[in-house]
Amino acid sequence: MWQRILALVHKEFLALLKDPKSRMVLIVPPLIQLLVFGYAATFDLKEVPYAVYNEDRGAASRDLLAAFHGAPSFSQVAELHSEGEIAPLVDARNALVVLHIGPRFSADLLAGNPAPLQVIIDGRNSNTAMISLNYVRSVVDSFNNDWIAARGLQGPPARLEMRAWFNPNLDSRWYFIPGIIGMLTLVVTMLVTALTVAREREQGTFDQLLVTPLRLGEILIGKTVPGFVIGIVQATLILLVATLWFKVPLLGSLPAFYVGLALFLLSGVGAGLLISSLAATQQQGLLGAFLFMVPAVILSGFATPIANMPQAVQTLTLIDPLRYFLIILRKVFLEGAGFDVLYNQLWPMAVIGAVTLMLAGWLFRHRMY
Amino acid sequence: MTEDAILVAEALTKSFRVADRVTTALTGVSLSIRPGVVTGLIGPDGAGKTTFMRLAAGLLVPDAGRITVLGLHATRDALAVQAMLGYMPQRFGLYEDLTVQENLDLYADLQGVPRGEREARYAELMHMTGLAPFTRRLAGRLSGGMKQKLGLACTLIRAPRLLLLDEPTVGVDPVSRRELWAIIDRLVRSEGMSVLLSTAYLDEAERCAEVILLHEGKVLDHGPPSAMSERMMGRTWAVSMAGKRNRDLQADLDGQHDVVDALVQGDHVRLVTAGRALPESVTRQAGIAAREVAPRFEDGFIDLLRRRQGGTAHVAAMDGAAVPEGKSTDGVVIRVSGLRRRFGEFWAVDGVDFEIRRGEIFGLLGANGAGKTTTFRMLCGLLPASAGHLEVAGLDLRHAASAARARIGYMSQKFSLYGNLSVTQNLDFFASAYGLSGSLRKQRIDWAVTEFELAAFADQLSAELPLGYKQRLAMACALMHSPEILFLDEPTSGVDPLARREFWQRINALARQGVTVLVTTHFMEEAEYCDRLAIMALGRILAMDEPTVIKALARTAANPEPSMEDAFIHLVEDTAVAEAA
Amino acid sequence: MTGERGGSVMRLRGLVRKEFLQIVRDPSSIAIAFLMPIFLLVLFGYGVSLDADHVPLAVVAEAPSQDSADFTASLQGSHYFKPRILASMSEAELALREGEVDGIIRLRPDFSRRMRQADGAPIQVVVDGVDANTARLVMGYVEGAWGSWLAAKAAGNGQSLTTPVDLQPRIWFNSELRSRNYLVPGLVAIIMTLIGALLTALVMAREWERGTMEALMVTPVSMTEVLLGKLFAYFVLGTGGMLLTVGLSVWLFEVPLRGSFWVLWACSSLFLLAALGMGLTISTLARSQFVAGQVAIIATFLPAFLLSGFIFDIGSMPAPVQVVTHLIVARYFVTIVQTLFLAGDVWPVILPNAAALAVMAAIFLTITWRKSRKRLD
Structure with missing residues (x-):
């Protein structure tokens, strides 16, 4: 029995890797994508392009503007001289933020009255808008604190001391790169599995397999192992790039990572084979791969947290294996988690893998075409 | 003759690059084709027929030489040439999701047929092809023969001066084949069209006014088909021997000195000799009866090929295929009763019963859609039966343990091998898949390489093998584990006549050693090699008996010695009449 | 002959009719063009949101007092938070580690006493930084809650709070900062990329494989006529899908369409040409459905998802990656759609991006056209 499985696995590998072009397809695009996406996927706003419309001639407004000027995350793109210039600038996306200082700003400030600072923000990208508003607020807050301290005024009775655990600099790259590992691994397993059975059916070799003494379980293992092994190799490569190139800290236990990866691959390969054995043609296989892959990525919590989704959609994410793997990746990388914390993520993937693989195996023989 | 020739090729050479291997399809082909007649381009697969057709249609650029069609340079003036000729590729591009009428409309638009002329032309074509009742049917729902006729109609929508037909009769049942030929004959007679037609069926050569024999990219012979058979005059015989099965007699005779060809044909063995007398090795045998018969085109073709390759036929030994006695005592290894299979509302197999004994070669014959492939797939356990009972070696393979499947060998019509694996890798894989190991495994792989002469191709990708070798490899894989029962689904479609002979020698040798063989085919001639055969149509068996008996069913006063094709058409048409009544 | 042009019109009409008949007969094209947009848009429109609501927060008041209860109550009043009162910091830390809460607010035992001192009482806020974006959001929300608590407290004491500079933000185009308003128009672009490429990625390869x-x-x-026939048919089909997604965005997700519908139509058409051109290029170059399928998986979804500015701001990417994004067709369209929906007909944004779309479409169609010669070798 082992010999038969080994022969099958050997054959699958030959079929996948014999041709240098198909080897390239499996190795090169994912690595390039990791590098490009690794840099692209970030919510961190490095530079807020802003414009100033200052109607005030006083020293206070110059001090405030100097604070913005000195802040590393702000870069001034224009100095405006009339209210009418604001709209075209923002509309054309040349400035994200416009600081509008009224003519009585310094006077109000010196008189002890609240001096209004009007901040216009381009809200088309709500996330960027929110972050830049936070940046503006922190500049203004520190200006206020200095002002209060310098003049010995009464400060607020309580102040916030904020800290972020696990990722003190709030570098969102650390959050996304582990996610990209999961996404690319999913894409590769789809590439390897989603079209295989459909292709063998179209070429007639699947019938040839079914009439040999190979058992369904053996064919299933033969079809599973290559996707599994390629996935492991792929993920390991990506892991190395992530830690050595992007310097994402890997705090948790490597065995926990690999157990999670193995179960995730099992469920991914299972889904791929299920799609493949349901499809009568390669075109249907491709369509199926997209219909699985796109929602799996979007609903995994990769870019937008699952907690923000409506309840019904949250329930739907329970059958998304990527959801569990992403949690494992993030916890292992950034929180140093071990098996104890991850148990709740591991078993659902095992269940998804078992169910899809069994269904796929059953369909091998029972799919009518 | 060259002056008025409709197509002239001069020193035409074309080769292709696949990966890093260069294959030459045509070398220095020079020929000219007369207008107003049917010219046959005859040769096995890979002879260069399709390449020639595509060059003539301006779809390929030759490496050297030139081809002139209707007085125009086919390569340079491709668009002008394409506007004047009709070309029907091997797999005609019918849009299967369009109806018959929609396909016609599309090609009428593409060919620029004025609207006013369409009605009349459609009516004429539909009448000629007999498709008139089906204009609203999707092309994908037509039978193989009807598809070919529709393809032909689309090609003819604007009457071309030269019609190129690339293997129009492949995969078409005998009835439709006759109809296609009738259409072609009519076009030539009444419209004066010139036709160049390629085929791998040698019996079709005799219908052509002239034939061009193409082999391995070279013109082997060119002339009227009768000239080729006349050369064989006095060298063809019908031989039989009392008390000896024709199959064994054929095996004895084949490969003898001075024997060019030996074939089982109904109640006798057809013999082609090198000289005009029977060789001594034949006459010497006691009890032998021989009479001279009229030569056929095929005899001349085989003779030419054999002379080129030198020597006589390869003798297949198939040692080591001997099979232990089966468990069933009455010798029946395949038993089928009341077998039915439904696809939706349609009964593809509608009550089939037969039994096959050990060591028998049993043929399933039928048109496309007759239900033979469905029956076949149910026997192999690839498809569940809707009703009825079937057992192979005492078991239903669909539910049998994997060990039971080790007792059968299976070869499908597409030679389903892993195209991107080499010959050795395919052999290795199937040896392991059948659970062979250790010295037995090595021994069987060595046997396969030697027996099927695969050593020269060991490292070549199986997708790049010549068709004949693909078939050998497929058979080697199916026999790797010395199966008791062999399932062969249209095992010889498209392979050249020599390869087909070699293949049947192997089958015969296996049967002599007790292997049971179930084969489907629509080569009428191959049906004669079977011990018994069943003719199927519309999911039912019309007749089941020995070939001679079945042929006798069609015997009439006008046709005292009917061929298998006559018998087949007779049976199928009778059923159609009965259905209609 | 009525001239070459008459024949060409007849041929084109025949080809276009053929493509439409094939589309009608093959339910999978219809499914790709109409069901997939609905499915994806509904799923993502509801599923994709960056707006956190009811963030679970652990509140540890180590010595409960009137002041700490006061502060906690202000958190409970906000719909942004779902506070959980825990007794000790170790309990809260465990909850954070297990992902039950996204942050901890700790009021030390001396909270009340230090509130009366000059430098004020510290409120320790710990957030889970793994998801940096959510962490920042939570910090912002806490800051907001803290600010209004202070203001309310000051008003209650009859004094005004000392705020020298009073920040008055005006968020244009999306005053409530609803992330759906910015994500849904982008989704239109992503979905149409997928559909455009999927519709055409296999069609040329299929004609080759089936011998037609x-x-x-x-x-x-x-x-050229064969290509035009295909382009026209799938263009019409794609336009149908496009109208459907735009309609759903406006009516189901209530994203305002501030620009002109006709400008949107024109830009969509350009984009559709580019997306279909990309599919046709893949299909023409691959000639086999298997390879075309693999390329389509790699080249369409993830690049459009991550590099188009749909969710990650291109301005925040490093310069070399920004250069790479110029190769992504969806990028230009995402920019146009976000502006058209939320800002209006801003020509300085629309014109250059539309020009880029036209160039991309031209490049793809030229490649396809040049690579599909009327020869078999």
Whole structure:
């Protein structure tokens, strides 16, 4: 029995890797994508392009503007001289933020009255808008604190001391790169599995397999192992790039990572084979791969947290294996988690893998075409 | 003759690059084709027929030489040439999701047929092809023969001066084949069209006014088909021997000195000799009866090929295929009763019963859609039966343990091998898949390489093998584990006549050693090699008996010695009449 | 002959009718063009949101007092938070580690006493930084809650709070900062990329594999006509899908469409040409459905998802990656759609991006056109 499985696995590998072009397809695009996406996927706003419309001639407004000027995350793109210039600038996306200082700003400030600072923000990208508003607020807050301290005024009775655990600099790259590992691994397993059975059916070799003494379980293992092994190799490569190139800290236990990866691959390969054995043609296989892959990525919590989704959609994410793997990746990388914390993520993937693989195996023989 | 020739090729050479291997399809082909007649381009697969057709249609650029069609340079003036000729590729591009009428409309638009002329032309074509009742049917729902006729109609929508037909009769049942030929004959007679037609069926050569024999990219012979058979005059015989099965007699005779060809044909063995007398090795045998018969085109073709390759036929030994006695005592290894299979509302197999004994070669014959492939797939356990009972070696393979499947060998019509694996890798894989190991495994792989002469191709990708070798490899894989029962689904479609002979020698040798063989085919001639055969149509068996008996069913006063094709058409048409009544 | 042009019109009409008949007969094209947009848009429109609501927060008041209860109550009043009162910091830390809460607010035992001192009482806020974006959001929310608590407290004491500079933000185009308003227009672009490429990625390869291409090639039809026929049919189909997604965005997700519908139509058409051109290029170059399928998986979804500015701001990417994004067709369209929906007809944004779309479409179609010669080798 082992010999038969080994022969099958050997054959699958030959079929996948014999041709240098198909080897390239499996190795090169994912690595390039990791590098490009690794840099692209970030919510961190490095530079807020802003414009100033200052109607005030006083020293206070110059001090405030100097604070913005000195802040590393702000870069001034224009100095405006009339209210009418604001709209075209923002509309054309040349400035994200416009600081509008009224003519009585310094006077109000010196008189002890609240001096209004009007901040216009381009809200088309709500996330960027929110972050830049936070940046503006922190500049203004520190200006206020200095002002209060310098003049010995009464400060607020309580102040916030904020800290972020696990990722003190709030570098969102650390959050996304582990996610990209999961996404690319999913894409590769789809590439390897989603079209295989459909292709063998179209070429007639699947019938040839079914009439040999190979058992369904053996064919299933033969079809599973290559996707599994390629996935492991792929993920390991990506892991190395992530830690050595992007310097994402890997705090948790490597065995926990690999157990999670193995179960995730099992469920991914299972889904791929299920799609493949349901499809009568390669075109249907491709369509199926997209219909699985796109929602799996979007609903995994990769870019937008699952907690923000409506309840019904949250329930739907329970059958998304990527959801569990992403949690494992993030916890292992950034929180140093071990098996104890991850148990709740591991078993659902095992269940998804078992169910899809069994269904796929059953369909091998029972799919009518 | 060259002056008025409709197509002239001069020193035409074309080769292709696949990966890093260069294959030459045509070398220095020079020929000219007369207008107003049917010219046959005859040769096995890979002879260069399709390449020639595509060059003539301006779809390929030759490496050297030139081809002139209707007085125009086919390569340079491709668009002008394409506007004047009709070309029907091997797999005609019918849009299967369009109806018959929609396909016609599309090609009428593409060919620029004025609207006013369409009605009349459609009516004429539909009448000629007999498709008139089906204009609203999707092309994908037509039978193989009807598809070919529709393809032909689309090609003819604007009457071309030269019609190129690339293997129009492949995969078409005998009835439709006759109809296609009738259409072609009519076009030539009444419209004066010139036709160049390629085929791998040698019996079709005799219908052509002239034939061009193409082999391995070279013109082997060119002339009227009768000239080729006349050369064989006095060298063809019908031989039989009392008390000896024709199959064994054929095996004895084949490969003898001075024997060019030996074939089982109904109640006798057809013999082609090198000289005009029977060789001594034949006459010497006691009890032998021989009479001279009229030569056929095929005899001349085989003779030419054999002379080129030198020597006589390869003798297949198939040692080591001997099979232990089966468990069933009455010798029946395949038993089928009341077998039915439904696809939706349609009964593809509608009550089939037969039994096959050990060591028998049993043929399933039928048109496309007759239900033979469905029956076949149910026997192999690839498809569940809707009703009825079937057992192979005492078991239903669909539910049998994997060990039971080790007792059968299976070869499908597409030679389903892993195209991107080499010959050795395919052999290795199937040896392991059948659970062979250790010295037995090595021994069987060595046997396969030697027996099927695969050593020269060991490292070549199986997708790049010549068709004949693909078939050998497929058979080697199916026999790797010395199966008791062999399932062969249209095992010889498209392979050249020599390869087909070699293949049947192997089958015969296996049967002599007790292997049971179930084969489907629509080569009428191959049906004669079977011990018994069943003719199927519309999911039912019309007749089941020995070939001679079945042929006798069609015997009439006008046709005292009917061929298998006559018998087949007779049976199928009778059923159609009965259905209609 | 009525001239070459008459024949060409007839051939084109025949080809276009053929494509439509094939589309009608093959339910999978219809499914790709109409069901997939609905499915994806509904799923993502509801599923994709960056707006956190009811963030679970652990509140540890180590020595409960009137002041700490006061502060906690202000958190409970906000719909942004779902506070959980825990007794000790170790309990809260465990909850954070297990992902039950996204942050901890700790009021030390001396909270009340230090509130009366000059420098004020510290409120320790710990957030889970793994998801940096959510962490920042939570910090912002806490800051907001803290600010209004202070203001309320000051008002209650009859004094005004000392705020020298009073920040008055005006968020244009999306005053409530609803992330759906910015994500849904982007989704239109992503979905149309997928659909455009999926519709056409296999069509040319399929004609080759089924042998229909050879039959077409020996008719007087030219390759340009074959391509135009396909382009026209799938363009109409794609426009249908586009209208559907735009309609759903406006009516189901209530994203305001501030620009002109006709400008949107024109830009969508350009984009559709580019997306279909990309699919046709893949299909023409691959000639086999298997390879075309693999390329489509790699080249369409993830690049459009991550590099188009749909969710990650291109301005925040490093310069080399920004250069790479110029290769992504969706990028130009995402920019146009976000502006058209939320800002209006801002020509300085629309014109250059539309020009880029036109260039991309031209490049893809030229590649396809040049690579599909009327020869078999």
